Amino acid sequence: MANVHLNELVKEFDDVTAVDGISLEIPDESFTVFVGPSGCGKTTTLRLIAGLERATDGEIRIGEEVVNDSRAYERDIAMVFQNYALYPHKTVRDNMRFGLEQHDTPEEVIEERVGETAELLQIEELLDRRPAELSGGQQQRVALGRAIVRDPSVFLMDEPLSNLDAKLRVQMRAELNKLHEQLSTTTVYVTHDQVEAMTLADQIAVMDDGQIQQVGAPTHVYRNPRNMFVAGFLGSPSMNFIEGELEAANTGKLRLDLGMHAHNIPDEYADRLNDRLGERIILGIRPEDVSLSQDGVAANVHPGTVLVVEPQGEKTVLEVELETGQTVKAAVAPDMSVETGDEVNLRFDRDSLHYFDPESGESLIYDLKTKAKVTS
Amino acid sequence: MSVENKKLRRKLDRLFVPLTVGPTLVWIAAIIVYPTVQLLLSSLQFRNPITNEMQFVGLRNFQRLLFAREGGSAVLGVFNPNFVSFTANTVVYVGFSVTISFLLGLGIALLLNKDLKGRGWLRTAVIVPWIMPYVMSGLMWRWMFQTEYGAINGVLTQFGIIADNIPFLSDGTLAMMALIVADVWVFTPFIIIILLAGLQNVPEQLYDAAEVDGASRWSRFWNVTYPFLKPSILVALTIRIIFDIRALDLVWVMTGGGPGKATEVWASWLYRTAQVFNEPGPGAALGVVLLATTFVIVAVLYSVFGDSPYNA
Amino acid sequence: MSTKQSTLNRIRQALGMETQNEWPTVARERLVTYALLGIYVVVIWFPIYYIFITSIKPSSEVLSVPITFIPQQPTVQNYVDIFANRPFEHYTFNSVIVATTTTVICVTLGTLTGYSFSRFDFFGNKTLLLSIVGARMIPPIALIVPFFQIMSNPPLIGGFTGSLYDTRVALILTYTFFNLPFAVWIMKNYFDGVPESLDEQAKIDGCSTWEAFFKIILPMAKPGIAATAILAFIFSWNEFVFALVLTSSEVSQTLPIAVSLFVADDFVDWAHLAAGGIIAALPGILFGLFFQQYIVSGLTQGAVKE
Numbered sequence: 001m002a003n004v005h006l007n008e009l010v011k012e013f014d015d016v017t018a019v020d021g022i023s024l025e026i027p028d029e030s031f032t033v034f035v036g037p038s039g040c041g042k043t044t045t046l047r048l049i050a051g052l053e054r055a056t057d058g059e060i061r062i063g064e065e066v067v068n069d070s071r072a073y074e075r076d077i078a079m080v081f082q083n084y085a086l087y088p089h090k091t092v093r094d095n096m097r098f099g100l101e102q103h104d105t106p107e108e109v110i111e112e113r114v115g116e117t118a119e120l121l122q123i124e125e126l127l128d129r130r131p132a133e134l135s136g137g138q139q140q141r142v143a144l145g146r147a148i149v150r151d152p153s154v155f156l157m158d159e160p161l162s163n164l165d166a167k168l169r170v171q172m173r174a175e176l177n178k179l180h181e182q183l184s185t186t187t188v189y190v191t192h193d194q195v196e197a198m199t200l201a202d203q204i205a206v207m208d209d210g211q212i213q214q215v216g217a218p219t220h221v222y223r224n225p226r227n228m229f230v231a232g233f234l235g236s237p238s239m240n241f242i243e244g245e246l247e248a249a250n251t252g253k254l255r256l257d258l259g260m261h262a263h264n265i266p267d268e269y270a271d272r273l274n275d276r277l278g279e280r281i282i283l284g285i286r287p288e289d290v291s292l293s294q295d296g297v298a299a300n301v302h303p304g305t306v307l308v309v310e311p312q313g314e315k316t317v318l319e320v321e322l323e324t325g326q327t328v329k330a331a332v333a334p335d336m337s338v339e340t341g342d343e344v345n346l347r348f349d350r351d352s353l354h355y356f357d358p359e360s361g362e363s364l365i366y367d368l369k370t371k372a373k374v375t376s
Numbered sequence: 377m378s379v380e381n382k383k384l385r386r387k388l389d390r391l392f393v394p395l396t397v398g399p400t401l402v403w404i405a406a407i408i409v410y411p412t413v414q415l416l417l418s419s420l421q422f423r424n425p426i427t428n429e430m431q432f433v434g435l436r437n438f439q440r441l442l443f444a445r446e447g448g449s450a451v452l453g454v455f456n457p458n459f460v461s462f463t464a465n466t467v468v469y470v471g472f473s474v475t476i477s478f479l480l481g482l483g484i485a486l487l488l489n490k491d492l493k494g495r496g497w498l499r500t501a502v503i504v505p506w507i508m509p510y511v512m513s514g515l516m517w518r519w520m521f522q523t524e525y526g527a528i529n530g531v532l533t534q535f536g537i538i539a540d541n542i543p544f545l546s547d548g549t550l551a552m553m554a555l556i557v558a559d560v561w562v563f564t565p566f567i568i569i570i571l572l573a574g575l576q577n578v579p580e581q582l583y584d585a586a587e588v589d590g591a592s593r594w595s596r597f598w599n600v601t602y603p604f605l606k607p608s609i610l611v612a613l614t615i616r617i618i619f620d621i622r623a624l625d626l627v628w629v630m631t632g633g634g635p636g637k638a639t640e641v642w643a644s645w646l647y648r649t650a651q652v653f654n655e656p657g658p659g660a661a662l663g664v665v666l667l668a669t670t671f672v673i674v675a676v677l678y679s680v681f682g683d684s685p686y687n688a
Numbered sequence: 689m690s691t692k693q694s695t696l697n698r699i700r701q702a703l704g705m706e707t708q709n710e711w712p713t714v715a716r717e718r719l720v721t722y723a724l725l726g727i728y729v730v731v732i733w734f735p736i737y738y739i740f741i742t743s744i745k746p747s748s749e750v751l752s753v754p755i756t757f758i759p760q761q762p763t764v765q766n767y768v769d770i771f772a773n774r775p776f777e778h779y780t781f782n783s784v785i786v787a788t789t790t791t792v793i794c795v796t797l798g799t800l801t802g803y804s805f806s807r808f809d810f811f812g813n814k815t816l817l818l819s820i821v822g823a824r825m826i827p828p829i830a831l832i833v834p835f836f837q838i839m840s841n842p843p844l845i846g847g848f849t850g851s852l853y854d855t856r857v858a859l860i861l862t863y864t865f866f867n868l869p870f871a872v873w874i875m876k877n878y879f880d881g882v883p884e885s886l887d888e889q890a891k892i893d894g895c896s897t898w899e900a901f902f903k904i905i906l907p908m909a910k911p912g913i914a915a916t917a918i919l920a921f922i923f924s925w926n927e928f929v930f931a932l933v934l935t936s937s938e939v940s941q942t943l944p945i946a947v948s949l950f951v952a953d954d955f956v957d958w959a960h961l962a963a964g965g966i967i968a969a970l971p972g973i974l975f976g977l978f979f980q981q982y983i984v985s986g987l988t989q990g991a992v993k994e
Contacts, residue, residue, distance in 0.1 A: 052888050071389070072891040074382065079892045085885035089907050098903075102894030150893075389897040393810045396800035400872060401816065403797065407865040408823045414834035484728060487721050500980040501729045504736070507972035507983070509926035511944040512965040515951070516739045519958055527738040530755040561732060566987070573988040622827035625928045629948055643829050651933060656833045663830030670827055 002063035002076075002153040002186060003028040004049060009058035011044050018044040020210030021058070026203070029184045033218075035197035036207035036233070042190045043158055045207070049188060050156050051075045062153060073102075078147035079156040082163060084139045086131035092142050093127040096149045103150075117149040120182075137168045144176075148183065155187040161196060173199055194234050198222065206230045223352075224369050228361035231284050231354060237317055240290070240328045242283045243358060246276050256283055258324055261302050266350055269365050273355065281364065284354035287317060290330035292338070293347040300350075304328065306342045320346060415667075418660035430657070437661035458637075458645075466641040468552060469627075470620045473559040478613060480560065481567025486601075488568065489575040499572070506565035510625035517558035518630045521545055548638030551631050555639055558626055563619075567612050574608025575601070606681070614677050618670045642666055743767070743962035750959045766963035776964065778938040779946035783968075786856050786942060787924040790863040794920045795913055798871025803901060805872065806879035807887065817876070823869045832933045835862055839934055858934045859942070863924040871916045877989040878912030879905070915986030918979050922972050943968035 004026040011019040019041045026032045034042035047053045049060060051072035060067050067075050078099070087095050093114060100110045118124045121141045131139055140160065147155055161169045161176075173196060180187060180200075191197055197204050198218045206213045206221065206229070214226040225231035231239045244256040244263070254265040254273055263283060265273055273281070293301045307327065308319040315331045318338060322328060330346060338344065355364045363369075419437055421430040444454040488499060505513065520527050521544040529541040544550045578601055586596045624643040627633060633640035633648065640648075646666065650659025742750055744762045770776045804810070805817050839852040839861075852858040882905060890900035928944040935941045947968050950961035976983065 050888075050892060052891065071386065071896070072888070073385075073894045073896060077892065079889070081885040081889060083883060083885055085883065085889040087886065087889070087904055087908075098890075099893035102899070385896045392897045392901075393804050393808050396804040397810070397816070400797045400801040400820075400868065403864065404820060404823060404868060407861060408826065408869075411831045411834040411838060411865075412826065414838060415831055418833050418837065484725070487725055490718070490721055492718070492721065492725075496980065498725055498729065499984070500977055501733065502725075503980060503983065504973055504976045505732055507922055507926075507976045508736075508969040509928065509944045509947075509965075509972065511926075511928040511948055512969050515947060515961060515965060516735050518956075519739060519742065519962070520735050522958075524753060525751055525755050525958070527735070527755065527757075530757070534754060561735070569984050569987050573984070618825065618827065622829045624829055628929075628932075629951065646829060647832065647929070647933075650833050651836070656837065660833040663827075663833060666827050666830045670825055674825060 003030075004154055004186065004188065005059075005061040006045070006049075007059040007061075009045070009048060009060065010056045011041075011048055011053060012056045017210055019048065022210075022212055024205060024212060024215060026186060026188060028186055030203050031180050031187045031189065031201055032203040032205065033189045033191060033197040033201035034205050034207055035191055035194055035201075036213075038192055040207040041210040042192075042207045046079075046156050046158055046188060046190045049154070050077055050079050076153040077156055078150045078152040078154075079158065080143045080147050080160040082159040084131070084143040084160075084163075086139055086142055086146070088131050091128050091130055092123065092134070092145075095131070095142060096127075096146050099146065099150045113149050113151070117145045120148065120179075121145045136164055137172070140164060140168075140172060144179070148179070148185075151185075153186065155185050155189075157187065157189045159191055160189075162191070162193070169196075176200060194236065198234070206233060208233070220370075224363075224366060225284075225354065226363055226366050228282065228284070228356045228363075231356070231363075235286055237287050237329050237331070239284045239286050239354070241356070242285070242322075242326050242328065243280055244283065244324075245280050246273060246278065248277060256281070258302060258322065258326070261323070263302070263348070264300055265355075266353065269353075269355065269368060272365055272368060276364070280358055282356040282358050283348075284356055285328075285348045286352060287329040287331040288315075289349040289352035290328060291347050291349065292330070292332055292336065293345040300348060302328075302346045302348075304344060304346060306338055306340055306344055309338055309340055318344070320344060322346075415660050415663050418656055419664045420657075421660075422657040423655065433657065437657045438665075441658060441661050441665065461637065462640050462642060462645045465552070465637075465639060466621065466643075469555060469559070469639070469641050470617060472556045473563070473620055474613065474616050476556065477560040477564040477567055477616070478609075481564045481612070482571055482609075484564070485568045485571035485575060486597075488572060502568055503565045505561050506563065506569075508562075510562060510623070511629050513562050514558060514626040514629035517554065517561070517626075518545065521554045545631060546635050548635055551635060551639050555627060555630055558630060559620065559623075562626065563616060567616065570608050570612040570615075571605065574605045577608075578604040610677065610681050614674055617673055617677075621670065621673075622666065739962050739965060742958060743966050745959060747957075747959040750962075766959050767967075770960050770964050770967075774946070774949075775938040776946060776967070779941055779943050780967070782856055782859075782938075782940055783925055783942040786859045786863065786940075787921050789856075789860045790867060790924040791917050791920045793860070793864050794867045794871040795917050797868060798875045798916055799906070799909065799913060801872045802875025802877075803879050803905065805876045807884065817872075820869045821873050824873075828866060829929060832929065835930065836933050853934060854936045854940050856940045859924075859927075859931060859940060862930045862934065863927060866927070867920040867923055871920060874916045874919070874986055874989045875909070875912055878909060878915075882908060911982065911985065912989070914979065915982040915989065918975055918982050919986045922975060922983075925971055926968075 006022050006024045006026070009019055009022040010017070022041075022045060024032075034045060036042050044053060048055050049062075051067065051070055051074070055068055062075060062077070086092075087098065090098065096114050096117065097110055100113065105113075114127075115124075118127055121144060123138065123141050123145055126134060126138055126142065131142070134142065140163075143160065147157075161172050164172060177200060189197075189200060201218050203215065204218045204221050205215045208229050214221050214230045216224075221230060222234050225234065225239075228241065232241070242256075242258065244258050246265075247255060247257050247262075249255045249262070249264070253267075254270050254277070255262040256265065302322055304320040304322045306318055307321050308317075310317040310319070311334060314334065316334045316336060316338070318330045318332060320328050320330060328346060332338070354369075356362065357364055418430070420432060420434060422433040422437065423429070424431055439452070440456070442456055442459055443452055444456050484502060488495060488502070492498065519525075521529075523529060523541050523543045523546070526544075528544070529538075532538045533541065542550065544554050582600045583596065586600050591599065622643055624647055627639060627641055627644045628647065631639040633644045642662065643666075646659055646662045649655050649662060738757075741757070741759045743766055744764065745756075745759045746761055746763055746765065749756060749760055805813060836853075839858040842852050852861075886904060886908070887900050890904040891897075895903060925942075926944060927942075928948070931942050931945050932948075935945060943964070947961060947964045950957045950964060
């Protein structure tokens, strides 16, 4: 077991910079997930750790050892590929044995480890089959088994669940969680699926454009996004962004001009936002933090017209057009009887507000929110 | 793993590409580049009949090849009658062979592409003629067309279709036809294989969609099959044409270019010049012409038909 | 459904007529398809049948009118004769040696090189691949003059002086010229179809590049290798023109030449020619019958994926 340390890591392909200066500490026994849209550099980062690509610049350490110049076969890692990469001409048993044989493991140890791993994953009865004879889910287990049997310092997983159907994916997700609890092997996991990232990770690294946008515990990152990218990427449906001009009310308090019904800025952010008076900023609020208000028109309640009603089972997502023409999504309880065309009043949860700079996309209150968290 | 061992493994890995690609490149350079250069050199030389030595003669071999001669020197602008007639023979031979075998091959490929029982066996049965040695096929067809004992006259007379045997290979036009028949027999399987592979690229749903739209069979072919088949057709035709221009085997053993010079094509002319008459210079010049023609044909075919919206 | 009805259906089915679960037009169309293909197969196999029965007829029957389409006195005498009176064992041996050696060289180099072209980005790889493939466009017949000159009078390499004319080596060298570019191309396309993650998995399992290739990728490439080998073998086995140019005696002449030798100036010994022809054609026919899918896949890999 070991930690993995990335320092100012850069990978350039011919004319593309895939990884643009990443620094990250992946603690021993952690489950770290790189998440981001396709092309964000997450897979390249994983391949750099694996030794399948050579870093252009920066440093990779596994444990205490700098491995920049080590070949994949010299690093003590195991990897699970998106397409599983099972050797089609070998049986399941031989697929699992191969890596151990390559490392000159004694025969009796190989036997023992393959047996144990097969039992752990409940694939004993598959050992003499070939990959083509297995279902997708079984192949996935074998691929995992092949990594586990090696007992490496680090597991690397490249979208391992993305080829499974939805139901199986949820099941395997739970199982991966369980396995990690049992084995505690440091795991680096790449996915584009934010739900997967949220449920699996104890450390999540949101990537975009070759850079890490934010690192932290999943809930923390979810509740306190550092910028609009992270805010928009995590969560489904994604966060509402509403742009408006910051102005001073008669009372001297700050408010955001949203047409007839201004949005009052909570006092704790007033100091910070004061010097932005007269500028445009972006209000961010997640759909689940938007509720339907019965109070009628009041401060911080925004009337609108329902455009789309989208029942999703456990919740119903409404798309509501505000009087200013901006649309806001709200996730409400499924038993709410709302229909297209209804007039509703939206209330934004006071504790779940975010404010962003429209130019840079950076959160204007990130440090305030995290500080509040710590003190409370 | 020891440090020494590690170094060796890394070193061997670095040598992977040089060691796997190098020998092939050397080999190909030796057996393709060298002879090609030699060909160009030889085409500029002439064997002195007395001293048997090769002498540099510039472009004279090409002049002799292309243009008529009067008193030992070439008359530029008046073509060599042999060149004209052998070129015509080549065009007729290649043109008819390729066209007929293409249409036949397309038809058979479309039939074989259907969901049939025993399709594997049918495909095997259809491919075999192409796998036999061409020389064997040529002699076989020479035997089929033989005047007294050949099967074709045998069938025709025994069924009372003709009264007297037809001397197929002693008549210029009939000999050319016989040659084309043999060529079509040998090479249609090639067309079938390539087009069958191309037909696999047509998405099944498009046929269903066309059927739901009520498209006729003809319109389904043009609007669904053909666009996907086009790259395969181009490949099949290109390879077929350039291989037919260079093919000597069938002509040489079936008709030997005869009767007279009725079936003499470029390939047999080249062989006769270089080997039978032992004139390597003019033979090489003809080789250069053949080489250049091949490149021109490929270039033209690809520039005219090369683009297809489905060409991946 | 009553028994009577299902019997009726079976008869209809046997005749290719409509059944309950098919549109009548579809069934009729299939019947026509079978008929057309049947006629085509019979017509193209007729010459093969005719040359075969010629080979088992005594010469007297071969040259008699009216010709017979079923041999009256079948015999293997023609086959015995060609081995007794002509050095057919030499021709056969030469064919086997030349075709096998060429195949081994082409498959070995083609596999290694094809893999490198498929996996690695090295200096000038696109240009090199293009020129290797482009080499196939060179009409071999255009090169009979230089090949004849070079083989008769080879360049000095390592002090070797003799002539290669009329040797099996000359044929092997020449046939490699036909087949190696093709082999590289087929194998490159084959490896392109093998996911690169398998190479990577092998490396993560502890393999060097060589080990990954030999232990993991090569064993998986058997179908591609089979296709390349069969095509290279058939091409070399069947080749005629260069054998004609480069050989002159049974020391190196191959079966296609041997068959053509039955054609004398004005007389053709058809019965024995047929027997020799059948022997020459046999490997091809057998390969075709048993390895049809490899031939098809090889040609497809080699031709269509350009």
